Amino acid sequence: MNSLRCVQANLHHAKGASGVLCRRFAKEQLAAAFIHEPWINESKVLGLNAPNEFIQRDVVAVTVEVPTTRGKQEMVVASAYFPGDQGDIPPPEVAALVRYCKAISMP
Template sequence: MFKVIQVNLHHSKAATAALNQHLHQVGMDMALIQEPWINKNAVMGLNTSDDLVAAYVALPRLNGARLVVCSAYLPGEAPNPSMQLAALVEYCEDQKVPLLIGCDSNAHHTGWGSTNTNQRGEELFSFIMSNNLEIINSGCVPTFVTRARQEVLDITLCSERFANHIKGWHVSDDASLSDHRYVRFDITLTLEKTAEAYRDPKTTDWEGYRASLMMNPRNFGTTQLA
């Protein structure tokens, strides 16, 4: 079993130090990190500053299968998804390689637990659905927390056929010293017969949801426009 942690460090030296200590104490196998600490155009405490980083991971106990793991930061002012992320998803689909994405989406959608849905969220959600990706987020615990607001911005995605290997997705209570909280989950190397809950927007009655939203938007944490 691989232990995975996902977090946006918000370019913070303190958050980077806290993560390094957490990795040492808890013994994580993999970290999906967005917005690392930068000083004079150099990444400090880590080894990359790209908005998207992907790597092959060998899974020897799954008949030598390979997995592409990706950490993606989607800037709020850029198209959603980015061209790089769209190209990676297309590559993995063409190569028939499962893909795991840890992403700071900078977007709202109730499909991954946000309090509301905005245009960026609609665009990313449509991309997710059209590319047979699964949203692993479970529940509505905020991943982004400041004094002014709390929201679910960080999402975990994977190829549909790999979803059953992701276990125990949750937002950690451990202090990250960033405005983003740690997301934790495991990758199992053997399939169990017991079912694991995860968010599956394909089974949601979106027509019913939209009808309920129009009738009583306050129940969904939104404001009705005139």
């Protein structure tokens, strides 16, 4: 059985934590990093070597290839923060991501 090595981390909006994560990602050959509170400047996520598609303050989503019994398959993987003090569940950014995935038939 194949497996994907992943890490989950809260970066506390810190530049240094982003650098540590990038080095760890490369050294440990991780498949995915699920992050919270990325380093942000002027509403842009910084310090991560990732595409900007669906990368926002509270939602980070990327397209990845995963090994399956039918070969490699592309899918969208996301990490999202749900504040809990707002009435929109899921948050509008998450709902937009789900609509996008459905529109392009991407799991």
